Amino acid sequence: MNPKILELRTRMVSVPLSTPIISAVGEYRMWPYIVSEVICEDEIIGNSYIGPYLDHSMPAIVSTMHALFENFKGMALAPTEFFDEGMRSLSLLGRSGIALYALAALDIAFWDARAKAAKQPLCVHLGGTLGKVKAYNSGGLWLNDPGTLYNEARSLLERGNFEALKIRLGRRTIEEDLEAIEEVRRAMPKNGLLLSDFNQVFSLTEAIHRLSALDDQGLYWFEEPIKYYELQNYAELRGRLKTPIILGENFHGPDDAFRSLQMDNSDGIMPDLMRIGGVTGWLRTGALSNAFQKAISSHLYPEVSAHLMCVTPMVDLLEWTDWANPLIKNPYELEEGCVVIPDRPGAGIDFDEDAILKYTFSEG
Numbered sequence: 001m002n003p004k005i006l007e008l009r010t011r012m013v014s015v016p017l018s019t020p021i022i023s024a025v026g027e028y029r030m031w032p033y034i035v036s037e038v039i040c041e042d043e044i045i046g047n048s049y050i051g052p053y054l055d056h057s058m059p060a061i062v063s064t065m066h067a068l069f070e071n072f073k074g075m076a077l078a079p080t081e082f083f084d085e086g087m088r089s090l091s092l093l094g095r096s097g098i099a100l101y102a103l104a105a106l107d108i109a110f111w112d113a114r115a116k117a118a119k120q121p122l123c124v125h126l127g128g129t130l131g132k133v134k135a136y137n138s139g140g141l142w143l144n145d146p147g148t149l150y151n152e153a154r155s156l157l158e159r160g161n162f163e164a165l166k167i168r169l170g171r172r173t174i175e176e177d178l179e180a181i182e183e184v185r186r187a188m189p190k191n192g193l194l195l196s197d198f199n200q201v202f203s204l205t206e207a208i209h210r211l212s213a214l215d216d217q218g219l220y221w222f223e224e225p226i227k228y229y230e231l232q233n234y235a236e237l238r239g240r241l242k243t244p245i246i247l248g249e250n251f252h253g254p255d256d257a258f259r260s261l262q263m264d265n266s267d268g269i270m271p272d273l274m275r276i277g278g279v280t281g282w283l284r285t286g287a288l289s290n291a292f293q294k295a296i297s298s299h300l301y302p303e304v305s306a307h308l309m310c311v312t313p314m315v316d317l318l319e320w321t322d323w324a325n326p327l328i329k330n331p332y333e334l335e336e337g338c339v340v341i342p343d344r345p346g347a348g349i350d351f352d353e354d355a356i357l358k359y360t361f362s363e364g
């Protein structure tokens with residue numbers, strides 16, 4: 001029998017980033033996380049973390065989580081049923097944005113608890129096997145001075161023997177972007193993959209101009225060159241370029257993924273575990289991407305995403321960052337450019353209590 005769920009415990013933290021983010025959407029030195037524990041019968045605790053970008057958004061999400069949790073308290077753990085019930089109850093608020101983030105945080109913890117109740121790693125509980133997941137190191141190469149990128153790329157490659165990196169582009173001029181690409185390429189192995197991300201910096205016209213100039217650079221993909229919601233413009237852009245176009249970190253739930261896939265406006269999608277609606281939202285989106293014959297990659301949350309990529313067809317690359325590592329006891333290991341899924345029950349994420357206390361976020 002599945003254990004009953006009893007209590008929800010949430011903490012808000014703000015963790016320093018080892019490499020500051022300098023991107024078209026802003027500069028960040030700290031990263032906010034909501035750390036959650038769903039306490040169940042039989043001393044089973046389901047863990048999750050979400051990073052909702054803006055620290056001041058955390059109290060609203062936490063309060064929504066506690067309100068949603070009241071729908072499930074005392075019930076036997078049933079993550080997919082809870083997800084559907086949660087989505088139904090969110091109809092009045094909207095099935096996206098911070099309301100969906102709150103449901104995602106609960107959903108991830110519910111699945112973690114459910115796999116722990118079965119004494120299995122999450123990917124095994126979902127029908128897969130333990131393994132390694134091919135990844136790229138996404139933890140740097142921001143919009144810094146191109147002259148610094150060679151050394152940075154070397155250290156990103158060395159950590160975990162990566163062969164794939166992601167560079168951020170969309171500098172002031174084409175020449176600066178070309179110089180940045182050249183500096184990173186100098187550091188990379190001959191067959192290494194260089195991915196690129198524009199963080200939505202361009203209008204359609206600017207994107208046509210810039211991406212056409214970069215189209216012969218052999219980049220593995222162009223990620224989010226224009227605003228994430230300009231779905232028709234993605235279709236237009238994709239028709240004009242050779243380099244694959246990818247989007248999806250800003251899909252809010254599987255409904256958004258469906259709309260984009262239906263428009264055939266990308267070469268692959270990369271859902272974000274939080275924005276897509278947690279484990280349940282990811283699994284449903286994985287089924288959609290397979291039906292539309294599109295490759296699927298991940299955005300942030302490398303630990304749970306690694307489990308999910310083991311049970312999702314047509315997977316491409318996992319995005320690796322170590323941003324949450326300060327909060328996690330025994331962070332996941334890297335081997336030959338892969339993330340190694342540990343043989344531990346659930347998602348295998350145990351929080352470091354001292355770190356949570358040290359990085360506690362307080363309002364005001």
Ligand SMILES: [Mg+2]
Nearest residue numbers: 197223224249
């Ligand atoms: Mg991105």
